[in-house]
Amino acid sequence: MPIPEDVTGDEIDKDVRQELQSLPKTLADDVARNLVMVARLLDEDPEGAYGYSRVALRLASRVAAVREAAGFAAYATQKYGEALAEFRAAKRMTGNIDLWPVMADCERGLGRPEKALDMAGAPEVHKLDKAGQVEMRLVAAGARRDMEQLDAAIVTLQSPELAANSVQPWTARLRYAYADALLAAGRESEAREWFAKAVEADRDGSTDASDRLAELDGVEFVDVMTDDESDTDDKSDDADSPSEGEQKD
Structure with a gap:
């Protein structure tokens, strides 16, 4: 698969680069560049990331970082059996x-x-x-939710991390999951409270908590251009256009 010229392989984590030192330099560079592409595309183009991960896997299947990257690429494309096999392989190699x-x-x-x-x-x-x-x-x-055990799912999420006032990288997702479970159980007022708390913690927009909160509040989003504005624009266009009598032959 083609790799942009600006991708050198030096962008990868130093620990991964160290793992690749067991390979011949040219091969290590090729694997590194493919791993960079996996990381670059994983969120925006999972299928593309998966393709690069397969190339890296073909080149260096005995490198744990390669197996892990292949696992995440498979996971992102919902190939769960394949992802699990790769994660297990990486775990066996590292003990991590x-x-x-x-x-x-x-x-x-x-x-x-x-x-x-x-x-x-x-x-x-x-x-x-x-x-x-x-x-x-x-x-x-x-x-628990997969098994339709909603109350058990709610209890599972109740923890010191959920109750903490400090915001950690996981706080927004934890609060969001709790709010969603409450809503599924029909506890709407509590769900609204926790969606609001999720919004407060979601500094990078990793969830759609704000949309869910707005939905509970009955807020409807409309197009920027309303019908009235559209009519105004149409009339403006008519005013700017020359009348039939003004048109030149």
């Missing part, structure tokens, strides 16, 4: 358990919420950092 929550979410994607809940109660969760534990809680709540 950071991927545990996303592996559990892959189980959800494969229609196995019970397995995701089993993983949420596994010893590995205690080895996760705070962000990983919050992510695991979100996955577990999602699994």
Whole structure:
């Protein structure tokens, strides 16, 4: 697959670059450039990112960072079985358990919420950092909802991290998930309160909490150009156009 000339491979994380040092330099550079493209396209063009991840995987399947990148690209394109296999491979290579929550979410994607809940109660969760534990809680709540256990999903999300006033990278998503679960359970006034709290924490627009809040408040968004403005523009155009008598032969 073509790679823009401005992509050198030097853009990748230094830890990944260190992993690639086990490869011949030319090969390492090729793999690095493909990994850069995976990272660059993952959000905007998941299918494109997936294509580059397959190239990197073909070139260096024994590099853990490559397996992890391939996993995230497959996950972004909802190829959950493939993603899970890649994440498992990366975990075997490194012994790192950071991927545990996303592996559990892959189980959800494969229609196995019970397995995701089993993983949420596994010893590995205690080895996760705070962000990983919050992510695991979100996955577990999602699994409960998959099983139509709304009350259990709400309880799962109730935690010190949810109640904290400080804003962390996960705060908006956690509050949003809680609000959404409350709304699904028919607790609309509480849901509105937590959507508002999610808006306060969502500094980079990672959720659509503001839209959900507006919807609950009955706010309707209309086009900038109203019918009246359209009529005014039409009349203005008519005024600017020469009349039949003014037109030149």
